Amino acid sequence: MAAHEPAAEEQIERELERLEAIERFAPPPDFQAHALIRERSIYEQGARDPLSFWADQARRLSWSEPFEAVLDDSDPPFYRWFHDGKMNVSYNCLDRHVLAGRGDVVAYHWRGEEGQERTLTYAELLAEVKRFANALRDLGVREGDVVGIYLPMVPEVVVAMLACARIGAVHNVVFGGFAVEAVRERMAVSEAKALVTVDGSARRGAIAPVKAAVDQILPELPALEHVVVVRSKGGDCPMQAGRDHFYDELIERADAECEAVALDAEHPLFILYTSGSTAKPKGIVHSSAGYLTGVATTHRIVFDLRSAADEDDRGLPPDVYWCAADVGWVTGHSYIVYGPLANGATSVLWEGAPDYPHRGIWWELIERYRVSILYTAPTAIRACIKWGAQWPARYDLSSLRLLGSVGEPINPKAWLWYHKVIGGERCPIVDTWWQTETGAIMITPLPGITETKPGSATLPFPGISAEVVDEHEGKPLAGGQGLLVIDRPWPSMARTLYREGERFVETYFSRFGKRTYVVGDAARRDADGYFWVIGRIDDVVNVSGHRLSTAEVESAIVSHPDVAEAAVIGQHDEQTGQAIVAFVTLRADYQGADPEQEVRDLVGERIGKFARPKRVIWAEDLPKTRSGKIMRRLLRDIAEGRALGDVTTLRDPEVMQALAEHVAQARAAEAD
Ligand code: WT7
Numbered sequence: 182m183a184a185h186e187p188a189a190e191e192q193i194e195r196e197l198e199r200l201e202a203i204e205r206f207a208p209p210p211d212f213q214a215h216a217l218i219r220e221r222s223i224y225e226q227g228a229r230d231p232l233s234f235w236a237d238q239a240r241r242l243s244w245s246e247p248f249e250a251v252l253d254d255s256d257p258p259f260y261r262w263f264h265d266g267k268m269n270v271s272y273n274c275l276d277r278h279v280l281a282g283r284g285d286v287v288a289y290h291w292r293g294e295e296g297q298e299r300t301l302t303y304a305e306l307l308a309e310v311k312r313f314a315n316a317l318r319d320l321g322v323r324e325g326d327v328v329g330i331y332l333p334m335v336p337e338v339v340v341a342m343l344a345c346a347r348i349g350a351v352h353n354v355v356f357g358g359f360a361v362e363a364v365r366e367r368m369a370v371s372e373a374k375a376l377v378t379v380d381g382s383a384r385r386g387a388i389a390p391v392k393a394a395v396d397q398i399l400p401e402l403p404a405l406e407h408v409v410v411v412r413s414k415g416g417d418c419p420m421q422a423g424r425d426h427f428y429d430e431l432i433e434r435a436d437a438e439c440e441a442v443a444l445d446a447e448h449p450l451f452i453l454y455t456s457g458s459t460a461k462p463k464g465i466v467h468s469s470a471g472y473l474t475g476v477a478t479t480h481r482i483v484f485d486l487r488s489a490a491d492e493d494d495r496g497l498p499p500d501v502y503w504c505a506a507d508v509g510w511v512t513g514h515s516y517i518v519y520g521p522l523a524n525g526a527t528s529v530l531w532e533g534a535p536d537y538p539h540r541g542i543w544w545e546l547i548e549r550y551r552v553s554i555l556y557t558a559p560t561a562i563r564a565c566i567k568w569g570a571q572w573p574a575r576y577d578l579s580s581l582r583l584l585g586s587v588g589e590p591i592n593p594k595a596w597l598w599y600h601k602v603i604g605g606e607r608c609p610i611v612d613t614w615w616q617t618e619t620g621a622i623m624i625t626p627l628p629g630i631t632e633t634k635p636g637s638a639t640l641p642f643p644g645i646s647a648e649v650v651d652e653h654e655g656k657p658l659a660g661g662q663g664l665l666v667i668d669r670p671w672p673s674m675a676r677t678l679y680r681e682g683e684r685f686v687e688t689y690f691s692r693f694g695k696r697t698y699v700v701g702d703a704a705r706r707d708a709d710g711y712f713w714v715i716g717r718i719d720d721v722v723n724v725s726g727h728r729l730s731t732a733e734v735e736s737a738i739v740s741h742p743d744v745a746e747a748a749v750i751g752q753h754d755e756q757t758g759q760a761i762v763a764f765v766t767l768r769a770d771y772q773g774a775d776p777e778q779e780v781r782d783l784v785g786e787r788i789g790k791f792a793r794p795k796r797v798i799w800a801e802d803l804p805k806t807r808s809g810k811i812m813r814r815l816l817r818d819i820a821e822g823r824a825l826g827d828v829t830t831l832r833d834p835e836v837m838q839a840l841a842e843h844v845a846q847a848r849a850a851e852a853d
Contacts, residue, residue, distance in 0.1 A: 190570060310344050317345070360785065557586065825841075
């Protein structure tokens with residue numbers, strides 16, 4: 182309790198200074214003594230024969246027809262893994278555990294924003310998934326059909342995903358923070374047949390009317406036949422007979438038995454739209470067996486998971502695992518739903534924000550559920566640093582034994598604070614680098630053997646081959662900064678972009694040939710071969726771990742009738758990693774009162790509140806090349822206050838001077 186005194190914060194500062202001098206952190210001995218992986222030989226196995234390494238991992242799953250072929254690489258980059266085998270993902274996540282007598286193990290401790298609790302065992306989850314799978318079938322959903330899911334962090338989101346997997350429907354989850362316009366676009370391009378949503382969702386004590394908002398887009402979605410509404414917050418919600426159905430009523434009516442369909446290993450499990458260089462989101466398609474192999478293996482090994490399903494006794498009680506992401510992003514798909522369930526883990530599922538009802542809620546939940554593994558993002562850690570160490574100090578965090586980080590490079594200061602204040606210096610930190618496209622963790626420490634360096638994701642996972650190459654020829658670099666590539670296929674890799682196979686090849690596999698996946702990040706390797714990921718090289722920005730394309734935001738802004746032109750960039754931000762800055766040119770006859778507010782609201786409506794620009798800078802003109810291309814590089818230089826690079830290729834070099842003045846004014850206004 183004493184830690185809210187300035188003296189206590191000072192004490193922490195001093196401790197962090199001491200830790201700053203440490204270059205590498207060896208696995209804590211107490212942790213190491215019980216670690217799942219204690220031998221470096223796992224790296225040799227993965228390197229010597231990656232195919233048999235992955236085949237062994239795949240055999241840990243249940244197959245209705247075992248595979249013989251491991252990898253078909255005859256048509257790169259369209260790789261197929263385990264393709265002559267058959268299995269079902271929901272069977273692997275649920276039935277398998279229940280049949281082995283672990284039906285009473287808790288799959289999720291769900292906690293609602295107002296303190297409500299619901300415990301779902303594996304048996305309960307399976308029973309509900311079976312019913313909902315039947316309900317979807319009753320609505321006409323068939324194998325291969327796309328089902329949209331637009332839900333907050335309620336237990337039904339997991340049920341809906343697994344019910345799709347059970348019958349071979351392909352889910353397309355849209356993060357609940359997206360505006361309905363983003364839902365419309367994603368449903369339209371994937372021709373979703375049904376959409377599962379909610380009456381309303383909890384937002385820091387208020388309720389957002391989700392179904393009413395969804396109703397606005399339904400007339401524009403002719404292929405969407407049914408809407409299923411989870412009654413979460415109660416209260417009135419508009420329903421149209423024949424089209425809209427309450428989830429609980431469907432469950433009640435549905436048959437209780439539903440056998441899992443044996444699906445081809447390569448059957449698509451889900452589509453997840455993510456942002457790229459253009460305004461049009463990319464529909465990342467993941468497979469069933471390869472994806473599950475990747476997420477189950479990494480979840481077990483990277484998080485050193487001990488579950489009730491483990492045969493070997495490591496002298497540890499089963500873990501309580503908490504990935505504090507949202508299911509609407511890939512982190513949630515892979516490490517809230519599929520990885521943990523495939524491994525029979527017990528997880529926490531928290532509905533709310535990290536600061537509601539108070540800034541200590543995360544730590545309260547860790548104490549309450551005795552959480553032993555916490556996986557979160559640097560932006561959340563930085564928010565906690567800002568709120569102060571007095572919040573975690575109020576709770577007993579001694580159950581924690583491992584910490585994870587994901588989503589962006591973690592700055593050493595945040596790493597050390599996480600290590601000291603949350604981990605009590607006894608928990609290894611796994612900084613995991615991966616992407617929506619990679620499906621599973623790719624570069625990461627193995628907590629029982631890897632020495633960590635704050636800010637580095639360390640080394641590729643066994644069986645994964647990564648390189649930093651020069652940007653022209655793709656030759657591996659001995660030192661210095663280059664492009665991060667993955668030069669061998671892996672089971673959980675994206676299979677294609679939904680209905681855009683050519684774009685898949687073009688975006689990821691054209692620069693250095695069809696066998697080299699170019700990830701879109703810059704990185705460097707140090708003398709120990711450790712990877713340091715620097716950031717994106719394309720027009721993708723990462724705001725609080727939310728991935729956005731600058732083009733997407735621009736397209737929302739220019740849809741304003743009074744906006745002539747807009748250019749959006751990501752600017753370094755202490756809190757959120759990057760912040761969105763929009764340079765906007767208004768039409769001369771603009772009549773409105775508050776253009777900045779209008780621009781921000783418009784982005785909120787078209788994409789989602791999280792995408793609203795932090796700064797709007799008015800520009801009479803934007804820096805363009807003679808051919809008319811906006812030079813975002815120069816805008817980034819201005820925004821970061823850097824010396825301007827070469828401006829001689831500009832059509833009108835004067836533009837830069839005016840803009841720099843606007844930025845300076847905006848800065849001064851903020852400082853006031
Ligand atoms: C981009 C992928 C991976 C799930 C969440 C984000 C950045 C991710 C790290 C890390 C440095 C990281 C990269 C990557 N990124 N993890 N540990 N260190 N950068 O998935 O939305 O597909 O974004 O996030 O830039 O390319 P995503």
